Amino acid sequence: MSKPSISLCMIVKNEERFLARCLKSVQGLVEEIIIVDTGSTDNTKEIAECFGAKIYTFEWVNDFSKARNEAIKYAQSDYVLVLDADEYLESADQILLLLESLEKDIYFLSIKSFLRGGISTIHPVIRLFRNVPELKFFGRIHEQIIIPADSLFTQDHLEVMINHDGYMKDVITEKNKEQRNLKILLEDLEEQETGFGLFNLGIQYKMMGQYEQAIKTFEKAFPLSMEYSYICKLITSLIQCYMELEQFDKALVICHESIEAYPNYTDLYYLQGQIYESLHYINDASESFNHCLKIGVCKEP
CATH class of the missing domain: 3.90.550.10 (Spore Coat Polysaccharide Biosynthesis Protein SpsA; Chain A)
Known part of the structure; x- marks a missing residue:
């Protein structure tokens, strides 16, 4: 054959x-x-x-x-x-x-x-x-x-x-991707507001460095996205925004709660390790990073 x-x-x-x-x-x-x-x-x-x-x-x-x-x-x-x-x-x-x-x-x-x-x-x-x-x-x-x-x-x-x-x-700037994408996403949400649309808008704000706006958008998307495959990506993106704003306590709370819900999602442990490292909890950071290596790359969509 x-x-x-x-x-x-x-x-x-x-x-x-x-x-x-x-x-x-x-x-x-x-x-x-x-x-x-x-x-x-x-x-x-x-x-x-x-x-x-x-x-x-x-x-x-x-x-x-x-x-x-x-x-x-x-x-x-x-x-x-x-x-x-x-x-x-x-x-x-x-x-x-x-x-x-x-x-x-x-x-x-x-x-x-x-x-x-x-x-x-x-x-x-x-x-x-x-x-x-x-x-x-x-x-x-x-x-x-x-x-x-x-x-x-x-x-x-x-x-x-x-x-x-x-x-x-440099590629994003060269192609003016940021403004193009933002325009399309906002137009799409005007027609129909969905969890996936809000998630993508949050990602766009995050890429543009508008972290507070991204957080608001992710939190609005969250209850509409619980049953979809992108939920873990939404959560990790939200955590990263809080980290960028150096609001590590909030980021750590979300990490802990999310690990309970998604214990096999590697990125959550990696972000947890980064937060501990930023707070100078070196032993906790090491434990989190070692757990990442133990789990390996998550292949679940």
Whole structure:
């Protein structure tokens, strides 16, 4: 039985700085490259052509999910792989993906985002999925694959890491991402206020350094988000905002309460260790960090 085929589906605009690196990292992994361009004025299209990409034009309407779904509708392969231009695979992860038999319908891959100050975060997201009409993106920004509640789709987590440096400060400033994202998020919440929308708005305020506003938004999102997979990310983001404001007592209380509810979520112990370290409780910090190493990277979405 032959290995299932994969289509790489991307949306781009003025990505000449990163696109070649991304496309090189999937050479030999995908059968076709689908590029939906939303208005590039640089050499993005020419770079894509050099890799044999099928290029389509789509008018930008402040809705990432519409652009994503436009890209995947052209896919002809068994599976769809979704990457952004500022993402790429290392050689070891290319090999892991090549060796995977792909029997499930939906796969979570790990995204490693490089942040300022040498910090990076890792979180699981759906980036590889069977090419069927039922699997499509939802959300004007921070779009995600929506899995029907009565779905029989099978899922798994692959040991594949996608590197992402689009959150580096110089990249965000260059693309004016902050103001663009904030505008879309506020417009989206005007139409319908949801926990996920408030969570994403809080993340945006946090990235912009508006920590007090972020805290208010996260706390508003919390009761609307308890049953969703992003709740732990919401909690850790709230803790980080209190830490940035040096309100360590509040941050520590949230850590303790959250660890009781989510005892296997590694990031909570790491943040707890950072707080103890800031308060000069070195033994407690060491215990927290050692517990992180014991648990390892959390793979639950």
